[in-house]
Amino acid sequence: MLSILGFLTIILFMFLVMTKRASAFTAIVISPIIFAFIGGFGSDLGPMMFAGIELVAPTAVLLLFAILYFGIMMDSGLFDPVSRAILKVAKGDPVKIVVGTAILALLVALDGDGTTSYMIICSAMLPIYRKIGINPLVLAAISVMALGTISGMTPWGGAATRGISVLGLDASEYFVPLIPMMVCGSFFIILLAYVMGRMERKRIGLAKIQEASVEIAAAVAEKEVTITWKIWFNFILTLALLVSLVIGIAPLPVLFIIGFVIALLVNNPKITDQQELIKVHGSNAIPVVMLVLGAGIFTGILSETKMVDHMASDFLTIVPESFSPFFTVIVAVISLPLSFLMSNDAFFFGALPVLAQSAAEYGIDPVEIARAGVIGQPLHSMGPTSAPLWVLLALVGKDLGEFQRYALGWVVLLSIALILFALLTGAISIAW
Incomplete structure (x- = not known):
């Protein structure tokens, strides 16, 4: 029953968001509340929701000050030299720009922090x-794939850290053993970027690209x-x-608070300018923080009601014993929808130990x-619980919904390729 309620919660949320019948914040809060009431948890909803909010509170603080910090950096023109260099090399060609995005995204994802990346x-x-007129969803898709493939799998990334520790x-x-798979995955992302760039080049049209190229060349030469x-x-x-993020000198929210204060004092020493900056970039931060807190409520209810645990267990019951040699591959396949639907805490602390225990019965190394x-991290990176x-x-x-x-x-295409790369490189195996 709890498993059914959990899946219905997910289905309702996705339906409301993808059909634009409700905003993401409204849907992510109301969906679990409805099915928690149906499941008889109405009297316990308050503590459950608060537990989820406590879980994501540090992330909400991090995002607030990270957005404010990088708002200052963008206003100061910190990234203008990078943009100008890419424009000079790409010369307005969407294919080169999109492939350049993939290479940049893969390199930046090494720092392990999604927001910063x-x-x-x-x-x-x-x-x-x-x-140029390139669809920004191309940039978003490539960024998500790069983050899930690199940051999601490195030991200093949040997901792998949870799996290693639990x-x-x-x-x-x-x-x-994961490194060859990640290298293959990186080249596959660059290949996908090339295909996406070709599609954008065709959509925009050569005439418009040439016109934009002339304008860009003139702007680069003049400015x-x-x-x-x-x-x-x-x-x-x-x-x-x-560097402090990678070394772990202090918690991420603390680092961004300190960084924001320093950047604010240096770039905007006048109090009136500081107030105006906070007002402008705060309007971008507030909706994001709201959604993170809403995701906390979503995670809190699904975790505290044990819906997540039952969903994971029910996945296992559909695996026939004759499929036991393929159990590692099955776990990889199962990780795709579970990672998409669950928070990393819920998956790695809740579902993964259950899967590892079942695998141990077949003699498979944890x-x-x-x-x-x-x-499943690339899919998690585009799921509703990815802050x-x-x-x-x-x-x-x-x-x-658009994204x-x-x-x-x-x-999904990348995820399937990663499973194949993992098998070919020996990161995971079939117990023949």
Whole structure:
């Protein structure tokens, strides 16, 4: 019964969002509440919702100050030299621009933080997309695929960290066999970017591209980017912030609060300017923070009612015992929908131990289950419980339904390819 209620919650949420019958915030809050009442949990909803909010509160704080911080960086022109360099190389060709986006996204995703990655990519590339007329959903889809493939699978990324810790694994033993698969996945993303770029080139038309290319070439030649001392300061500050993120000097929300305060004082020393900046960029941050808190309510109810646990268990019951040699592959396949629908906490702390325990009965090493589990990360990165996704959507100016309709096919194709790459490279195996 709980499993059915969980799936109905997901179905209702997706229906409301993708048919635009409700906003994402309204849908993500109301859907679990309805089915929690039906399941008889009405009297416990308050504590359940608050537990979920507590879980995502640090993320909400992080996103608030990260958006404000990168708002200052964009206003200061920090990424203008990058955009100008890409424009010079691409010369207005959508194929080169989209492939360049993929390469940049894969490199930036190494830092392990989705919010930071999306902001850097959008800051550098979105002005170019708008100038040429390339669909910003292309940028969003590539960014999500890169983040899920790189950040989602590295030991310093949040998902893998959860899997390694909950199963008590050695990080090196987990990660080293994944590297060939991730390299193959990266080249596959670049290939998909090439295809998407070709499609955009055809859609925009050569005449319009040539016209835009002439304008871009003239603009690049005329407008030299002056790198002031503030840009150098902001570059060093941002680099120091990213290094601190990787090293783990302090929790991410704390780092971004400190970084924001420093950036605000240097770039906007006048109080009136500071107030205006917060007002302008705060309007972008508030909807994102609301959605993260709504996602906390969604996760809190599904976790506390044990709907998530029952959904994972029911997935296992449909696997015949004769399929046991393929159990690792089955886990990889199961991770795709579960990662899309669940938060990483719910999947890796709730579902993955159940899957690993079942695999142990077939003599399968838990480390392979952990590797299989992270294959669903590209799909998780475009799911409703991925907090950085809301930042990405706000930056490209698209809603969740639009994005998922465009990106789902590309991300599913990548996910299937990752399973094949994992088998071919030995990251996961079939127990013949």
